[in-house]
Amino acid sequence: xxxxxxxxxxxxxVHFRPEKVMAELGMDGETVKAVMQATAGSPLWSELDRGVxxxxxxxxxxxxxxxxxxxxxxxxLFEKGKADLVRSYPYAAPWLRELxxxxxxxxxxxxxxxxxxxxxxxLHFTFLPYVDGKIVSGYVKVIKPDPAIYRILLDTYHLEAxxxxxxxxxxxxxxxAEKLGIHALRFISYEDARQKLEALLSL
Numbered sequence: 001x002x003x004x005x006x007x008x009x010x011x012x013x014v015h016f017r018p019e020k021v022m023a024e025l026g027m028d029g030e031t032v033k034a035v036m037q038a039t040a041g042s043p044l045w046s047e048l049d050r051g052v053x054x055x056x057x058x059x060x061x062x063x064x065x066x067x068x069x070x071x072x073x074x075x076x077l078f079e080k081g082k083a084d085l086v087r088s089y090p091y092a093a094p095w096l097r098e099l100x101x102x103x104x105x106x107x108x109x110x111x112x113x114x115x116x117x118x119x120x121x122x123l124h125f126t127f128l129p130y131v132d133g134k135i136v137s138g139y140v141k142v143i144k145p146d147p148a149i150y151r152i153l154l155d156t157y158h159l160e161a162x163x164x165x166x167x168x169x170x171x172x173x174x175x176x177a178e179k180l181g182i183h184a185l186r187f188i189s190y191e192d193a194r195q196k197l198e199a200l201l202s203l
């Protein structure tokens with residue numbers, strides 16, 4: 001019986017929109033492509049999420065791997081664009097509020113840099129009032145799909161894996177959760193996820 005529902009944040013509860021932000025900052029199409037490849041599309045973004053290195057250290061590495069012409073744009077993204085990198089989906093807060101109203105506990109399990117998480121929480125996370133607990137990678141220094149971050153969530157909130165449903169848009173994260181006995185669903189769209197979650201909750 002499912003008692004707890006665990007949500008990823010990025011592209012599940014919020015739209016992660018770095019390319020849109022770059023365009024809003026005045027970057028042309030070619031520049032957006034290059035800066036995206038150096039930042040949010042780079043494996044180095046996972047190091048921001050992991051939180052072992054500082055943001056300044058990771059940004060410096062991103063600039064080292066980018067052509068000189070784009071280094072100033074990388075700085076611009078982090079200096080002027082961070083606040084707008086996400087927008088909450090309109091369904092996010094009502095969905096979590098409804099689930100809690102039905103008696104389910106709601107948790108977050110997300111790869112997210114600590115400082116950016118705190119910024120976005122203040123500005124955009126309309127769903128936070130309906131969350132019972134959260135584990136964010138930047139605080140615990142481990143990222144999905146490492147099994148350790150799932151265990152941290154389970155241990156911190158005294159949850160049984162087989163009483164949890166987990167929604168994430170990344171297949172490796174779903175597979176990792178399933179290996180620990182968590183009922184995991186790949187998030188494709190709100191409509192699809194809601195239908196599949198309801199089917200799982202009815203078992």
